[in-house]
Amino acid sequence: MLDRFAADPPGVWAELMDRLCPMLDTAFPESFAALPRLARIAAARPPAERHWVLAAAGPIVRCARWSAAGAAVRETHAAAIAELARLTEECLRPPLGMAEYAGLLQDALAFEGVAVWDECLERLAEGEYEVACPYCGVNLFLVIGDDGFFSCADDYALGEAERTPLRPADAALLAGPGARLHARALADGQPAFAERLLYVFGQGACTHCGTEFAVADRVADVVSPDPGAPGS
Template sequence: MDHLCPQLDTAFSASFAALPRLAALASSCGPQDRRWVLLAAGAIMACAPSGDDVFKVFSAPIAHLHRVTDQFLREIGDAENYVYLLQSLLSFEGVEIWDRCLEGLRTGEYEVECPHCGVNMFIVIGEDECFSASDDYSLREVEKVPLQPTASEDLEGLAKRLHDRTLADGQQLVARRLPYLFGRAACPDCGTVFPVADRVTANWTP
């Protein structure tokens, strides 16, 4: 991977040329190795812009990698590997940005900037608390503003698809956090209310 996709954010023509081999490996290796193969292929495809010729030239191995990942997601128990492989699945579909920034669903934290005053904020989507804070909440008591989740029945588009998928796969923790990721937060400093997902994607836009 140091040669194919350095730092997991740079791919080369040789990287994409490895996709047929990775697709073959994904079918022939055991579950533990399969996970690494799919993550490697996903990292490579995350570097390809949607609509890039790569999706046409390597359509067959990409489709195969998608099928294997789709099935593998149904068999994974732990949330950490699930979230990473869910990103790989999106990368094989050409879904940009979200194929890289779902990790906060695993860690329970995103760092964003307030769209109005520019203060750096923590968006915490934890098991017990979901809030925004402009100070390091892990070191001291800080002001916490509760997040406003979107009702599951009101989720739309990719948010709804991800929520339905995680529920179907038995990933309850991830499913519980998605309405907060696609909900709203308020800046503790200036009070501006904004969609969490908009600030997360703004943080990842090249």
Template structure:
């Protein structure tokens, strides 16, 4: 039995968390932001109560469906994205994490749009302890990443959009700028996690996501100094700071 009074959340003692989880069960979309404010503020900080909530979140995900299940899985995924790979939380909470992974895998097969699909895919990776990419696939939703050149250090946009894929050092959304086309990997060049994600997206019928992954795991050229670099490496490097 969890003694919540001995645990902490973002506001201090966590004795109120079970009641918050009850309200989350009754109104997942309406209470999600409040729950995250307590258990995973800014989606990058966790507390002892955050991980203690995983068994309850797994039970909620199992007992509900549709949009409610998605909100539960996203909450648990955000928490697990803050757990370092190899952390003992994966052992202590192995059963609820396995259940959350199973349900996320199922939801991915049923996702109707790219935005929900990418969010759930990040949650799936978080339950597996895959670092960096349990947070950094969101650019496939928004259509852009902000990185710096590994040679000259200039800030640039990497745009991965259905209509156009390019790098630029000026704000392309405000005016016409010089665009340098990205250099996607071929499907045969993808390997490891990149290949797995690409194959999964294709199998799930997510053509937009599958189409963006070769660019994310491809190469770009700096418009200023013309240095060619790995897009994924620069996105990963941005998470190290």
């Protein structure tokens, strides 16, 4: 199958991931064994044509941290993962649409071993997270993008939902992954994505009970059970 994927990455990607990384959250020994070949396939293509290959390798590497053999995988395939990271960096330099940029940045973070943020940036490009209030547990939409910057507990597309504005972080006060991601987005020529990141690392409030919360904590809680993950 890897031979067919090398010849037609977009056409074979879904079938390959069904085999190597179902639902993009499960990987197997044969998945990790495919990483060196995926690195060679990516290296054989110019940056504009290797995105599908990186989108295959990224989830597999991300899954390594959930595997009992995760640490060994990163050690055994360190050279392939380093090459994939280098190839991804090349892809991030040219102008990209926000969705494509977010996907590639997630892959880059996966190859670096950066937890949480290697899973949730594509949803930021889509403009919405669905989270739970840390106090009352009500489901909340955190809208960050073209539709505005707010939280609400109802379907905001209907236009009648109560909305509470999100408060962006001060870029000058960002630290840790927030500072790094924001600076990276600006350096990569992605100012709109950088603006959205300020809201991800800002503050929100529940429209149901009024409890205030750090948006990054709520986002991290969706993708990781580790309460310390935002600072990973």
